[in-house]
Amino acid sequence: MYHQILQQLTMAAQDKAPVSGYTHNFYRYPARFSPAFASSAIRLFSKPGDVVLDPYMGGGTTVVESLLAGRFAIGSDLNSLAVFVTKVKTTRLDSSEKDVLRRWAEQKIPQLKYNLPISCLFDEPYDNQTKNMNVPRARFIKKIIGTGLDTTNNLPTDKARDFARCAILKTTQWALDGRKTHVSLSQYRLKLQEHILQMLEQLDTFIKKVTTQCTRFPHPILLESNASQIDTMPPFSTDNIKAELVVTSPPYPGLHILYHRWQVNGRRETPAPYWITGCQDGQGDSYYNFGSRHQPGHNTYFDTSLLTLQAIRNVLRPGAYMVQLLAFSDPQNQLPRYLANMETAGFKEVNFKEQDNISCDKRIWRDVPSRKWHAMLKGKTSGSKEVVLIHKAL
Ligand SMILES: C[S@@+](CC[C@H](N)C(=O)[O-])C[C@H]1O[C@@H](n2cnc3c(N)ncnc32)[C@H](O)[C@@H]1O
Structure with missing residues:
Protein backbone atom coordinates (compact mmCIF):
# COMPACT_ATOMS: atom_id res chain seq x y z
CA MET A 1 0.00 0.00 0.00
CA THR A 91 -13.39 32.23 -12.15
CA ARG A 92 -16.30 31.25 -14.32
CA LEU A 93 -17.32 33.75 -17.04
CA ASP A 94 -20.89 33.92 -18.31
CA SER A 95 -21.62 33.66 -22.02
CA SER A 96 -22.04 37.42 -22.55
CA GLU A 97 -18.63 38.05 -20.94
CA LYS A 98 -17.07 35.41 -23.19
CA ASP A 99 -18.68 37.00 -26.28
CA VAL A 100 -17.39 40.44 -25.36
CA LEU A 101 -13.88 39.07 -24.79
CA ARG A 102 -13.94 37.26 -28.16
CA ARG A 103 -14.97 40.53 -29.86
CA TRP A 104 -12.26 42.38 -27.93
CA ALA A 105 -9.71 39.86 -29.26
CA GLU A 106 -10.95 39.94 -32.84
CA GLN A 107 -11.75 43.63 -33.24
CA LYS A 108 -9.76 45.70 -30.75
CA ILE A 109 -6.46 43.86 -30.50
CA PRO A 110 -5.59 44.07 -34.25
CA GLN A 111 -6.02 47.85 -33.95
CA LEU A 112 -3.53 48.27 -31.11
CA LYS A 113 -0.85 50.78 -32.03
CA TYR A 114 1.75 52.49 -29.97
CA ASN A 115 0.93 56.03 -30.99
CA LEU A 116 -2.63 56.14 -29.66
CA PRO A 117 -3.39 58.42 -26.70
CA ILE A 118 -2.83 56.46 -23.51
CA SER A 119 -4.62 57.67 -20.42
CA CYS A 120 -3.03 55.28 -17.94
CA LEU A 121 0.47 56.44 -18.84
CA PHE A 122 -0.23 59.64 -16.98
CA ASP A 123 -1.20 58.05 -13.69
CA GLU A 124 0.90 59.24 -10.74
CA PRO A 125 2.71 56.04 -9.76
CA TYR A 126 3.25 55.10 -13.39
CA ASP A 127 7.02 55.60 -13.48
CA ASN A 128 7.72 53.29 -10.55
CA GLN A 129 5.36 50.65 -11.88
CA THR A 130 7.13 50.51 -15.25
CA LYS A 131 10.71 50.76 -14.04
CA ASN A 132 13.22 49.50 -16.61
CA MET A 133 10.57 49.42 -19.32
CA ASN A 134 12.35 52.22 -21.14
CA VAL A 135 15.17 50.05 -22.47
CA PRO A 136 14.95 49.78 -26.29
CA ARG A 137 13.41 46.30 -26.42
CA ALA A 138 10.71 47.09 -23.87
CA ARG A 139 9.83 50.71 -24.66
CA PHE A 140 7.40 50.03 -27.48
CA ILE A 141 5.86 47.08 -25.64
CA LYS A 142 5.18 49.43 -22.73
CA LYS A 143 3.15 51.63 -25.08
CA ILE A 144 1.19 48.70 -26.52
CA ILE A 145 0.40 47.51 -23.00
CA GLY A 146 -0.77 51.04 -22.17
CA THR A 147 -3.15 51.13 -25.14
CA GLY A 148 -4.22 47.53 -24.47
CA LEU A 149 -5.05 48.32 -20.82
CA ASP A 150 -6.99 51.40 -21.96
CA THR A 151 -9.23 49.21 -24.13
CA THR A 152 -10.00 46.93 -21.17
CA ASN A 153 -11.76 49.86 -19.46
CA ASN A 154 -14.65 49.37 -21.87
CA LEU A 155 -15.19 45.74 -20.91
CA PRO A 156 -18.43 45.35 -18.97
CA THR A 157 -17.47 43.54 -15.74
CA ASP A 158 -14.54 43.19 -13.33
CA LYS A 159 -14.30 39.50 -14.22
CA ALA A 160 -13.92 40.27 -17.93
CA ARG A 161 -11.41 43.06 -17.25
CA ASP A 162 -9.29 40.78 -15.02
CA PHE A 163 -9.36 38.06 -17.67
CA ALA A 164 -8.20 40.58 -20.30
CA ARG A 165 -5.43 41.88 -18.02
CA CYS A 166 -4.30 38.30 -17.43
CA ALA A 167 -4.06 37.75 -21.20
CA ILE A 168 -1.94 40.92 -21.50
CA LEU A 169 0.19 39.67 -18.58
CA LYS A 170 0.77 36.30 -20.26
CA THR A 171 1.60 37.86 -23.61
CA THR A 172 3.95 40.45 -22.15
CA GLN A 173 5.77 37.80 -20.13
CA TRP A 174 6.23 35.90 -23.39
CA ALA A 175 7.47 39.05 -25.15
CA LEU A 176 9.83 40.34 -22.46
CA ASP A 177 10.77 38.13 -19.56
CA GLY A 178 14.26 36.75 -20.08
CA ARG A 179 13.80 36.95 -23.85
CA LYS A 180 16.85 37.52 -26.04
CA THR A 181 15.16 38.41 -29.32
CA HIS A 182 12.98 41.35 -30.25
CA VAL A 183 9.20 40.97 -30.68
CA SER A 184 7.51 43.18 -33.29
CA LEU A 185 4.18 44.98 -32.87
CA SER A 186 2.39 42.59 -35.24
CA GLN A 187 3.85 39.54 -33.48
CA TYR A 188 2.68 40.92 -30.12
CA ARG A 189 -0.85 41.59 -31.40
CA LEU A 190 -1.14 38.14 -32.99
CA LYS A 191 0.13 36.41 -29.86
CA LEU A 192 -2.23 38.36 -27.61
CA GLN A 193 -5.19 37.47 -29.83
CA GLU A 194 -4.14 33.81 -29.87
CA HIS A 195 -3.73 33.80 -26.07
CA ILE A 196 -7.18 35.29 -25.40
CA LEU A 197 -8.96 32.75 -27.60
CA GLN A 198 -6.89 29.86 -26.23
CA MET A 199 -7.47 30.94 -22.61
CA LEU A 200 -11.25 31.18 -23.17
CA GLU A 201 -11.27 27.61 -24.46
CA GLN A 202 -9.06 26.36 -21.62
CA LEU A 203 -11.27 28.04 -19.03
CA ASP A 204 -14.36 26.40 -20.59
CA THR A 205 -12.73 22.96 -20.47
CA PHE A 206 -11.72 23.52 -16.85
CA ILE A 207 -15.19 24.69 -15.76
CA LYS A 208 -16.88 21.79 -17.58
CA LYS A 209 -14.59 19.24 -15.94
CA VAL A 210 -15.09 20.75 -12.46
CA THR A 211 -18.87 20.91 -12.82
CA THR A 212 -19.11 17.24 -13.84
CA GLN A 213 -18.40 16.49 -10.17
CA CYS A 214 -20.96 18.81 -8.60
CA THR A 215 -24.06 20.69 -9.65
CA ARG A 216 -22.80 24.12 -8.60
CA PHE A 217 -19.35 25.42 -9.56
CA PRO A 218 -17.40 25.46 -6.28
CA ILE A 257 13.37 33.33 -6.61
CA LEU A 258 12.09 36.38 -8.46
CA TYR A 259 8.38 35.94 -7.83
CA HIS A 260 7.63 39.61 -8.32
CA ARG A 261 9.79 40.82 -11.20
CA TRP A 262 10.52 40.12 -14.83
CA GLN A 263 13.99 40.42 -16.26
CA VAL A 264 14.30 42.67 -19.26
CA ASN A 265 17.49 43.04 -21.28
CA GLY A 266 19.61 40.69 -19.21
CA ARG A 267 19.32 41.39 -15.51
CA ARG A 268 17.27 44.59 -15.37
CA GLU A 269 14.19 43.91 -13.28
CA THR A 270 10.76 45.37 -13.88
CA PRO A 271 7.67 45.36 -11.63
CA ALA A 272 5.47 45.61 -14.76
CA PRO A 273 3.35 42.53 -13.78
CA TYR A 274 1.80 44.65 -11.00
CA TRP A 275 1.11 47.56 -13.34
CA ILE A 276 -0.57 45.26 -15.87
CA THR A 277 -2.75 43.50 -13.33
CA GLY A 278 -3.48 46.53 -11.14
CA CYS A 279 -2.06 44.66 -8.14
CA GLN A 280 -0.18 46.01 -5.17
CA ASP A 281 3.53 45.15 -5.15
CA GLY A 282 5.08 43.98 -1.87
CA GLN A 283 8.63 44.99 -1.09
CA GLY A 284 12.04 43.63 -2.09
CA ASP A 285 12.73 40.01 -2.94
CA SER A 286 13.38 39.17 0.74
CA TYR A 287 9.67 39.87 1.35
CA TYR A 288 8.73 36.94 -0.88
CA ASN A 289 11.57 34.61 0.21
CA PHE A 290 11.44 34.54 4.04
CA GLY A 291 14.28 37.04 4.47
CA SER A 292 17.51 38.11 2.89
C1 LIG B 1 7.53 28.14 -4.64
S1 LIG B 1 6.27 29.38 -4.75
C2 LIG B 1 4.81 28.43 -4.88
C3 LIG B 1 4.54 28.00 -6.31
C4 LIG B 1 3.26 27.20 -6.44
N1 LIG B 1 3.39 25.87 -5.83
C5 LIG B 1 2.85 27.05 -7.92
O1 LIG B 1 2.71 25.90 -8.39
O2 LIG B 1 2.71 28.07 -8.60
C6 LIG B 1 6.24 30.02 -3.12
C7 LIG B 1 5.23 31.14 -2.87
O3 LIG B 1 5.30 31.49 -1.49
C8 LIG B 1 4.89 32.84 -1.39
N2 LIG B 1 5.30 33.33 -0.06
C9 LIG B 1 6.53 33.70 0.37
N3 LIG B 1 6.51 34.03 1.66
C10 LIG B 1 5.23 33.86 2.09
C11 LIG B 1 4.57 34.03 3.33
N4 LIG B 1 5.23 34.43 4.43
N5 LIG B 1 3.25 33.78 3.40
C12 LIG B 1 2.56 33.36 2.30
N6 LIG B 1 3.14 33.19 1.10
C13 LIG B 1 4.45 33.42 0.98
C14 LIG B 1 5.59 33.52 -2.56
O4 LIG B 1 4.94 34.73 -2.87
C15 LIG B 1 5.42 32.44 -3.64
O5 LIG B 1 4.28 32.69 -4.39
Missing part, protein backbone atom coordinates in the same frame (compact mmCIF):
# COMPACT_ATOMS: atom_id res chain seq x y z
CA TYR A 2 2.64 2.55 1.11
CA HIS A 3 4.98 1.24 -1.55
CA GLN A 4 2.36 2.03 -4.21
CA ILE A 5 1.74 5.50 -2.81
CA LEU A 6 5.44 6.23 -2.83
CA GLN A 7 5.80 4.93 -6.36
CA GLN A 8 2.91 7.02 -7.66
CA LEU A 9 4.11 10.17 -5.96
CA THR A 10 7.69 9.58 -7.11
CA MET A 11 6.58 9.30 -10.71
CA ALA A 12 4.44 12.42 -10.41
CA ALA A 13 7.18 14.38 -8.63
CA GLN A 14 9.64 13.46 -11.34
CA ASP A 15 7.29 14.51 -14.11
CA LYS A 16 9.27 16.91 -16.29
CA ALA A 17 6.67 17.47 -19.02
CA PRO A 18 6.07 21.17 -19.70
CA VAL A 19 3.17 22.47 -17.63
CA SER A 20 0.01 22.44 -19.73
CA GLY A 21 -3.71 21.71 -19.66
CA TYR A 22 -6.79 23.43 -18.26
CA THR A 23 -5.93 26.94 -16.99
CA HIS A 24 -2.43 26.12 -15.75
CA ASN A 25 -0.75 28.14 -18.47
CA PHE A 26 -2.58 31.42 -17.89
CA TYR A 27 0.69 32.63 -16.38
CA ARG A 28 4.12 31.05 -15.91
CA TYR A 29 4.43 31.63 -12.18
CA PRO A 30 8.08 31.26 -11.07
CA ALA A 31 8.97 27.91 -9.43
CA ARG A 32 5.49 26.48 -9.96
CA PHE A 33 5.26 22.75 -9.49
CA SER A 34 3.87 20.22 -11.91
CA PRO A 35 0.07 19.74 -11.96
CA ALA A 36 0.73 15.98 -12.03
CA PHE A 37 2.51 16.23 -8.67
CA ALA A 38 -0.30 18.30 -7.09
CA SER A 39 -2.95 16.01 -8.54
CA SER A 40 -1.29 12.80 -7.24
CA ALA A 41 -0.76 14.24 -3.78
CA ILE A 42 -4.39 15.39 -3.63
CA ARG A 43 -5.80 12.07 -4.84
CA LEU A 44 -3.52 9.97 -2.61
CA PHE A 45 -3.96 11.93 0.62
CA SER A 46 -7.53 13.28 0.55
CA LYS A 47 -11.00 12.30 -0.58
CA PRO A 48 -13.70 14.16 -2.54
CA GLY A 49 -15.25 16.97 -0.50
CA ASP A 50 -12.16 17.40 1.74
CA VAL A 51 -10.65 20.84 2.26
CA VAL A 52 -7.24 21.15 0.57
CA LEU A 53 -5.08 24.14 1.49
CA ASP A 54 -2.07 25.71 -0.19
CA PRO A 55 -0.75 28.51 2.07
CA TYR A 56 1.94 29.51 -0.51
CA MET A 57 -0.25 29.01 -3.55
CA GLY A 58 1.81 30.97 -6.13
CA GLY A 59 0.16 30.46 -9.52
CA GLY A 60 -2.52 28.26 -7.96
CA THR A 61 -1.52 24.81 -9.22
CA THR A 62 -2.88 23.11 -6.08
CA VAL A 63 -6.09 25.17 -6.13
CA VAL A 64 -6.83 24.28 -9.78
CA GLU A 65 -6.04 20.58 -9.26
CA SER A 66 -8.09 20.42 -6.04
CA LEU A 67 -11.17 21.72 -7.84
CA LEU A 68 -10.58 19.25 -10.69
CA ALA A 69 -10.44 16.44 -8.12
CA GLY A 70 -13.72 17.50 -6.48
CA ARG A 71 -12.07 18.92 -3.36
CA PHE A 72 -12.85 22.18 -1.63
CA ALA A 73 -9.88 24.52 -2.24
CA ILE A 74 -8.37 27.25 -0.07
CA GLY A 75 -5.33 29.09 -1.40
CA SER A 76 -3.32 31.87 0.16
CA ASP A 77 -0.20 33.88 -0.64
CA LEU A 78 1.24 37.22 0.43
CA ASN A 79 1.89 38.07 -3.21
CA SER A 80 -1.14 39.90 -4.63
CA LEU A 81 -0.07 38.78 -8.12
CA ALA A 82 -0.48 35.13 -7.05
CA VAL A 83 -4.01 35.85 -5.81
CA PHE A 84 -4.87 37.69 -9.04
CA VAL A 85 -3.64 34.89 -11.31
CA THR A 86 -5.29 32.09 -9.30
CA LYS A 87 -8.56 34.01 -9.24
CA VAL A 88 -8.63 34.44 -13.04
CA LYS A 89 -7.72 30.74 -13.50
CA THR A 90 -10.69 29.64 -11.40
CA HIS A 219 -15.50 28.72 -5.94
CA PRO A 220 -12.21 28.42 -4.11
CA ILE A 221 -11.45 30.67 -1.16
CA LEU A 222 -8.44 32.82 -2.03
CA LEU A 223 -6.68 34.85 0.65
CA GLU A 224 -3.96 37.45 0.40
CA SER A 225 -2.19 36.63 3.63
CA ASN A 226 1.14 35.99 5.20
CA ALA A 227 1.10 32.27 6.07
CA SER A 228 2.14 33.17 9.63
CA GLN A 229 -1.29 34.78 10.05
CA ILE A 230 -3.43 32.29 8.18
CA ASP A 231 -5.10 31.10 11.39
CA THR A 232 -6.40 34.64 12.01
CA MET A 233 -8.07 34.86 8.59
CA PRO A 234 -11.69 34.01 7.81
CA PRO A 235 -12.96 31.35 7.21
CA PHE A 236 -10.45 29.72 9.59
CA SER A 237 -10.92 32.30 12.35
CA THR A 238 -14.69 32.62 11.94
CA ASP A 239 -16.13 29.28 10.82
CA ASN A 240 -13.84 26.83 12.57
CA ILE A 241 -12.96 25.29 9.22
CA LYS A 242 -10.03 22.86 9.28
CA ALA A 243 -8.17 21.51 6.27
CA GLU A 244 -7.63 17.80 5.67
CA LEU A 245 -4.59 18.24 3.43
CA VAL A 246 -1.89 20.78 2.56
CA VAL A 247 -0.10 20.48 -0.78
CA THR A 248 2.45 23.23 -1.11
CA SER A 249 5.88 24.55 -1.91
CA PRO A 250 7.21 27.22 0.46
CA PRO A 251 10.11 29.58 -0.28
CA TYR A 252 13.46 27.73 -0.31
CA PRO A 253 16.30 28.49 2.14
CA GLY A 254 19.27 30.11 0.41
CA LEU A 255 17.58 30.06 -3.00
CA HIS A 256 15.98 33.34 -3.90
CA ARG A 293 19.60 35.59 1.03
CA HIS A 294 22.77 37.32 2.25
CA GLN A 295 22.15 36.57 5.92
CA PRO A 296 24.67 34.01 7.19
CA GLY A 297 22.91 30.96 8.60
CA HIS A 298 19.53 32.03 7.19
CA ASN A 299 18.15 32.55 10.69
CA THR A 300 15.34 34.82 9.48
CA TYR A 301 14.35 32.11 7.01
CA PHE A 302 14.05 29.46 9.72
CA ASP A 303 12.36 31.80 12.25
CA THR A 304 9.78 32.87 9.66
CA SER A 305 9.30 29.31 8.48
CA LEU A 306 8.54 28.18 12.05
CA LEU A 307 5.95 30.92 12.56
CA THR A 308 4.21 29.99 9.32
CA LEU A 309 4.27 26.26 10.11
CA GLN A 310 2.71 26.86 13.53
CA ALA A 311 -0.09 28.95 12.02
CA ILE A 312 -0.66 26.34 9.30
CA ARG A 313 -0.80 23.57 11.93
CA ASN A 314 -3.55 25.54 13.71
CA VAL A 315 -5.85 25.30 10.68
CA LEU A 316 -5.43 21.54 10.14
CA ARG A 317 -7.34 18.61 11.54
CA PRO A 318 -5.23 16.22 13.62
CA GLY A 319 -4.09 13.51 11.22
CA ALA A 320 -4.14 15.85 8.21
CA TYR A 321 -1.28 15.32 5.75
CA MET A 322 1.12 18.03 4.62
CA VAL A 323 2.95 17.32 1.36
CA GLN A 324 5.70 19.80 0.46
CA LEU A 325 8.18 20.19 -2.35
CA LEU A 326 11.35 21.99 -1.26
CA ALA A 327 14.91 22.71 -2.35
CA PHE A 328 17.89 23.76 -0.24
CA SER A 329 21.10 25.55 -1.11
CA ASP A 330 22.81 23.43 1.57
CA PRO A 331 20.65 20.33 2.16
CA GLN A 332 22.96 18.71 4.70
CA ASN A 333 22.53 21.53 7.19
CA GLN A 334 19.20 23.00 6.17
CA LEU A 335 17.07 19.87 5.81
CA PRO A 336 17.57 18.81 9.48
CA ARG A 337 16.73 22.37 10.60
CA TYR A 338 13.61 22.40 8.47
CA LEU A 339 12.54 19.00 9.86
CA ALA A 340 13.14 20.27 13.41
CA ASN A 341 10.81 23.21 12.67
CA MET A 342 8.16 20.80 11.42
CA GLU A 343 8.38 18.82 14.65
CA THR A 344 8.23 21.94 16.85
CA ALA A 345 5.16 23.10 14.93
CA GLY A 346 3.35 19.81 15.66
CA PHE A 347 4.03 17.58 12.64
CA LYS A 348 5.49 14.07 12.41
CA GLU A 349 7.25 12.93 9.26
CA VAL A 350 5.65 9.92 7.60
CA ASN A 351 8.31 7.28 7.33
CA PHE A 352 7.24 4.99 4.53
CA LYS A 353 10.26 2.77 4.96
CA GLU A 354 9.25 1.86 8.52
CA GLN A 355 5.65 1.31 7.55
CA ASP A 356 6.12 -0.97 4.58
CA ASN A 357 9.65 -2.30 4.88
CA ILE A 358 10.55 -1.00 1.43
CA SER A 359 14.01 -0.89 0.04
CA CYS A 360 14.39 2.66 -1.20
CA ASP A 361 15.29 6.04 0.22
CA LYS A 362 12.41 7.13 2.40
CA ARG A 363 12.26 10.55 0.77
CA ILE A 364 11.61 11.37 -2.85
CA TRP A 365 14.33 13.50 -4.47
CA ARG A 366 14.05 14.93 -7.93
CA ASP A 367 16.35 16.79 -10.29
CA VAL A 368 15.00 20.22 -10.99
CA PRO A 369 14.46 20.98 -14.66
CA SER A 370 16.29 24.17 -15.68
CA ARG A 371 14.90 27.01 -13.65
CA LYS A 372 15.76 30.66 -13.66
CA TRP A 373 16.71 30.79 -10.01
CA HIS A 374 19.63 28.50 -10.72
CA ALA A 375 21.28 31.53 -12.19
CA MET A 376 21.04 33.14 -8.76
CA LEU A 377 22.87 30.32 -6.98
CA LYS A 378 26.27 31.41 -5.83
CA GLY A 379 28.85 28.62 -5.74
CA LYS A 380 26.81 25.68 -4.48
CA THR A 381 24.77 23.58 -6.84
CA SER A 382 22.91 21.34 -4.43
CA GLY A 383 19.79 23.43 -4.97
CA SER A 384 19.34 21.59 -8.24
CA LYS A 385 17.54 18.85 -6.31
CA GLU A 386 14.11 19.10 -4.74
CA VAL A 387 12.75 16.84 -2.03
CA VAL A 388 9.19 15.81 -1.24
CA LEU A 389 8.40 15.88 2.49
CA ILE A 390 5.30 14.13 3.78
CA HIS A 391 4.13 14.91 7.32
CA LYS A 392 1.08 14.27 9.45
CA ALA A 393 -0.40 16.88 11.83
CA LEU A 394 -0.33 15.54 15.39
